Amino acid sequence: EAGVAQSPRYKIIEKRQSVAFWCNPISGHATLYWYQQILGQGPKLLIQFQNNGVVDDSQLPKDRFSAERLKGVDSTLKIQPAKLEDSAVYLCASSLEVYEQYFGPGTRLTVT
């Protein structure tokens, strides 16, 4: 069974630029999550999708972050414009049920 795929693995941008991350969940997993993991901290949920719909986006900075999940499968997370404090690893996860999430390898974003 293929795991959660993410791309790119690494990205370096300057502040005020925009960036997008892509996630392909495990086939059949209805729930998809985006987490932000700042160095030295645990992952923080940014947004959770159930199929096409948003279950929770209470910690998503909506003035600069956006996410979509087309056709209930792939998802993209965008930051525009980026700030220095957005430097982090962005993790995508998927699950059949909330008790067992499968994580992708993450995208390491550096904002200079």
Place this chain on the structure above:
Amino acid sequence: AQSVTQLGSHVSVSEGALVLLRCNYSSSVPPYLFWYVQYPNQGLQLLLKYTTGATLVKGINGFEAEFKKSETSFHLTKPSAHMSDAAEYFCAVIEGGFKTIFGAGTRLFVKA
């Protein structure tokens, strides 16, 4: 809101020694509790979970954890550490029935 506290950001043990990683949670309702492991440059992997039933939970790679309601704890143990156990470990709790809250993590070092 629920929270998770992991005592000790770094733990160092000798190979073959007992591993004990501490986790305390705050919850007003019976919690669902998890331990995840993260190896360098990889996503998180579920080690074990407690949802209902037996309070001593066995996971992968010889790890186990015990849910103690009276102590609001879910400590992770392994009788004999191996070099390959060196990684970062995250305790997590489910909030609101669907949202996972992670602790800050504990980095485990294993000395030869």
